[in-house]
Amino acid sequence: xxxxxxxxxxTIGLIxxxxxxxxxxxxxxxxxxxxxxKEVTSDADLPPVAPGKK
Numbered sequence: 049x050x051x052x053x054x055x056x057x058x059t060i061g062l063i064x065x066x067x068x069x070x071x072x073x074x075x076x077x078x079x080x081x082x083x084x085x086k087e088v089t090s091d092a093d094l095p096p097v098a099p100g101k102k
Contacts, residue, residue, distance in 0.1 A: 088094060
């Protein structure tokens with residue numbers, strides 16, 4: 049029954065690969081933040097820091 053398929057064999061893979069490539073390019077161009085940059089406006093935005101040993 050595979051001989052009844054009129055589409056070329058790589059069409060779905062080509063489309064899926066293009067979508068994945070576009071998503072990867074968008075992710076890289078946004079700096080990996082997916083929607084913006086992370087801004088630090090105060091100390092509350094920073095992760096906690098463990099006290100050093102004396």
